Amino acid sequence: MKWHKSSYSGNREPNCVEVAEGSLTLVRDTQNRHLDPLPFPAREWNAFLKAIKEEKL
Template sequence: MNEPAWHTSTYTDGRGGNCVEVAEGPMTRIRDTKNRDLGHLDVPAEEWTAVVTALRG
């Protein structure tokens, strides 16, 4: 299995402290950059889109 393409979320605070990374696809993966070894959350892409839309609201 290939490693997903992780990138820093555009909603990260930009100060190097509270960073979230996402890997988008049919299942969006979300993880804390400070605790990558603790795993990630898998969220269906439609739900991730709903979260991003709500944050932009």
């Protein structure tokens, strides 16, 4: 899986969240990459992102 920085993490922030998306979405803290990432089924991850976007409107 390919990791990418969350778009909600600022460019200058040393503390950010990285995401690897696929059938299972993995989320990890860049300060603790050695720890296991949090896994989410893709369907649940997409529902989470949709809810966030709806809240911002």
